[in-house]
Amino acid sequence: MKWMRSLAQGLLALWMFTAGLAHAAPQGEYVLGSGDIIKIQVYQNPDLSLETRILEGGGFSYPLLGTVKVAGLTVSQAEKKLADALRDGNFLKQPQVSVLVTQIRGNLVSVLGLVGRPGRYPLDQANIKLSEIIAQAGGMVTGSASDTVVLMGARDGKPFRKEIDFAAIFESNANVDDPVLQNEDIVYVDRAPIIYFYGEVQRPGAMRLERDMTLMQALAASGGINQRGTEKGIRVNRRDASGKVQVLTLGMQDKLQKDDVVYVRESLF
Numbered sequence: 001m002k003w004m005r006s007l008a009q010g011l012l013a014l015w016m017f018t019a020g021l022a023h024a025a026p027q028g029e030y031v032l033g034s035g036d037i038i039k040i041q042v043y044q045n046p047d048l049s050l051e052t053r054i055l056e057g058g059g060f061s062y063p064l065l066g067t068v069k070v071a072g073l074t075v076s077q078a079e080k081k082l083a084d085a086l087r088d089g090n091f092l093k094q095p096q097v098s099v100l101v102t103q104i105r106g107n108l109v110s111v112l113g114l115v116g117r118p119g120r121y122p123l124d125q126a127n128i129k130l131s132e133i134i135a136q137a138g139g140m141v142t143g144s145a146s147d148t149v150v151l152m153g154a155r156d157g158k159p160f161r162k163e164i165d166f167a168a169i170f171e172s173n174a175n176v177d178d179p180v181l182q183n184e185d186i187v188y189v190d191r192a193p194i195i196y197f198y199g200e201v202q203r204p205g206a207m208r209l210e211r212d213m214t215l216m217q218a219l220a221a222s223g224g225i226n227q228r229g230t231e232k233g234i235r236v237n238r239r240d241a242s243g244k245v246q247v248l249t250l251g252m253q254d255k256l257q258k259d260d261v262v263y264v265r266e267s268l269f
Helices: 001-029 077-087 129-136 217-220
Strands: 037-042 051-052 060-063 064-070 097-103 109-115 117-120 145-156 157-165 186-191 196-201 205-210 235-239 245-248 260-263
Touching: 037 077, 051 060, 060 129, 064 077, 077 097, 117 217, 129 186, 217 260
Parallel strands: 109 186, 196 260
Antiparallel strands: 037 051, 037 097, 060 064, 109 117, 145 157, 145 186, 196 205, 235 245, 235 260
16 A cells, blocks of 8 residues: 555656646747747647648648647647647547647847857747847957947837847846847847057057046056157047047046047157
8 A cells, every 4th residue: 555655646746746847838938930840749640740830921731720820829839729729620539739849940030240159049938038149149259349239120010229238237236138039139249349549659559448448548558658748638539420520638537439539649848
């Protein structure tokens, strides 16, 4: 009797475990899309087994049922839809249907720009976030990529574009969301903003503009003013919104902007 009690307890524990998995799975389950290739199997009914591609309209042709639309459904929802249709059509009494995604082609995002591996990446589960796709693409190119990521796509049938301060997502007190991606989104990582030095500095030329970089910090990064230069009369050439170049005199603690050109004059004495 003890072994029967142990067996019953084991079966109960197994049932509770599998039931828990079935309840939790839909939270991150893959959503089917046009172009996906799926394999359908019906228990003890090999004639109803099928491997097919979901067409552009979101459906596929299935024996006895005709066209079945599954795009936009999770795998478990598609399984239930097929089982219900087979039962309601009086084809099978208690159909047990399994759906396996063999090739993911329906839900893809494009990652472009300065990442390790630009390309098309599948949304192989629900609620994949921007940071996860950037990681799959090899991360941003160190030293060259901008902190700002552009996300483009469609939301509610309307064009969508958003610039995201990617670095701020990971700050402890950040109020920047890590957005969830959708099918056909485009993620673009631009080149980091640049400023330019010329005149009497140790290392004239282009330089990456760091976040909140001041004139003093930029001068230090350029090696500082050389022996012929002077802090007096430093000028910053900056384009305004109309594209016109303005010549500004900034303080050492003033912040520089993208494409600023800093000119350090020669000392007269």
